[in-house]
Amino acid sequence: MNLFDKFSSEHSIFKNEVILMPDYLPTDILHRETEIKEIVSSINVLIHGRKGENLFLIGNPGTGKTCCSKYILTELEQHTQRILPIYINCWEHSSRFVILGLIASELDMLIPRRGISVDEVTEKIVEGFNKSLYKGIVVVLDEIDRLFVSKTGDKEVLYDLSRSKENLGVNISIIAISNNRDILAKLDNRIRSSLNPRSLEFKSYDSIALKNILSNRAKLAFYPNILDEEVIPLCAAIGLNHKGDARIAINALWKAAKDAEKKGEDKVKIENVQNIKNSLKTEEEIKKELGKPLDYSIFNDNEKRILKILKKNKEIENIVLYKKLKLTENEKRNVRNILDKFEKLKIIMIKNEGKKRIITFSR
Ligand SMILES: Nc1ncnc2c1ncn2[C@@H]1O[C@H](COP(=O)(O)OP(=O)(O)OP(=O)(O)O)[C@@H](O)[C@H]1O
Ligand SMILES: [Mg+2]
Numbered sequence: 001m002n003l004f005d006k007f008s009s010e011h012s013i014f015k016n017e018v019i020l021m022p023d024y025l026p027t028d029i030l031h032r033e034t035e036i037k038e039i040v041s042s043i044n045v046l047i048h049g050r051k052g053e054n055l056f057l058i059g060n061p062g063t064g065k066t067c068c069s070k071y072i073l074t075e076l077e078q079h080t081q082r083i084l085p086i087y088i089n090c091w092e093h094s095s096r097f098v099i100l101g102l103i104a105s106e107l108d109m110l111i112p113r114r115g116i117s118v119d120e121v122t123e124k125i126v127e128g129f130n131k132s133l134y135k136g137i138v139v140v141l142d143e144i145d146r147l148f149v150s151k152t153g154d155k156e157v158l159y160d161l162s163r164s165k166e167n168l169g170v171n172i173s174i175i176a177i178s179n180n181r182d183i184l185a186k187l188d189n190r191i192r193s194s195l196n197p198r199s200l201e202f203k204s205y206d207s208i209a210l211k212n213i214l215s216n217r218a219k220l221a222f223y224p225n226i227l228d229e230e231v232i233p234l235c236a237a238i239g240l241n242h243k244g245d246a247r248i249a250i251n252a253l254w255k256a257a258k259d260a261e262k263k264g265e266d267k268v269k270i271e272n273v274q275n276i277k278n279s280l281k282t283e284e285e286i287k288k289e290l291g292k293p294l295d296y297s298i299f300n301d302n303e304k305r306i307l308k309i310l311k312k313n314k315e316i317e318n319i320v321l322y323k324k325l326k327l328t329e330n331e332k333r334n335v336r337n338i339l340d341k342f343e344k345l346k347i348i349m350i351k352n353e354g355k356k357r358i359i360t361f362s363r
């Protein structure tokens with residue numbers, strides 16, 4: 001019997017596991033109406049052609065700073081083509097040159113990787129902006145702490161961007177994000193007074209907020225009646241113990257469901273949550289983990305089989321993968337969900353080329 005013949009019955013717990021992945025972007029954000037309204041109103045200034053205000057979003061881990069700002073950028077893009085929304089995670093792109101280069105390339109300017117100075121990249125930004133129909137740019141700089149690690153002046157990018165209207169005629173609003181309340185104090189006066197951001201605190205979630213966030217996510221991730229009544233309150237309590245961290249609460253729910261799935265159970269019970277309680281990871285640990293060899297124990301047999309093929313081939317077209325797995329149409333949908341999950345875990349990259357999907361193994 002083909003391994004996939006029993007696939008549907010084996011996978012009766014998750015309707016869509018991707019909903020519980022660390023970087024899944026919810027379309028329904030709860031308990032952050034005030035913060036979202038504040039951010040939107042400050043971006044609105046830019047839409048009306050005035051100098052944009054800079055914001056500093058501060059709050060403990062897992063309080064929704066990243067998901068709210070990404071959500072707002074998506075909405076902004078749908079609302080107007082006159083403002084360019086750019087999201088940059090400084091953990092991934094921490095140099096002044098790279099950040100300016102990313103902005104230039106979002107303005108459709110080609111930037112060679114070498115042999116070009118910061119001033120030249122800045123000129124490209126001006127050229128790209130003037131050629132475009134944009135009235136302004138919103139740049140989200142997430143996890144700005146990273147800009148303060150090097151001594152090479154990467155935080156100078158905050159000055160470049162905050163003076164860009166006066167110096168270059170490019171109207172930019174910066175939304176800087178951090179966990180560290182004191183980070184701005186490390187800036188010299190010149191940068192701090194140019195940036196001059198309005199602080200917006202993301203307060204830690206309480207138990208009700210965490211329960212609501214979890215219930216909403218669970219409705220999309222699981223088939224009905226899969227979770228025992230006590231599971232969500234217990235996962236919320238775990239999040240609460242970690243200073244109201246929604247990421248940890250969601251991660252607890254996912255791991256508990258994986259524990260149940262691995263044991264062949266068809267319901268997630270309080271015991272499953274207790275089993276995984278000690279294995280929960282913070283964002284920092286998850287990130288460190290991404291740099292380490294893969295921990296195959298978190299995958300089921302079907303996932304392991306797909307991973308083996310992907311690892312062997314390095315680059316493979318989805319159709320070829322389906323052929324190797326000898327899949328029926330129904331099973332292909334399940335494999336597509338698994339591939340989405342691998343992509344979110346940054347194990348693979350998927351590139352769309354017309355109707356083709358090229359999968360590259362990136363670990
Ligand atoms: N209000 C919310 N509604 C729905 N999901 C949320 C909400 N807040 C956070 N989440 C979910 O919790 C997880 C963590 O949120 P997010 O990444 O935005 O936190 P963060 O404040 O940026 O944390 P960090 O400071 O560690 O980067 C994500 O999976 C996110 O989708
Ligand atoms: Mg974040």
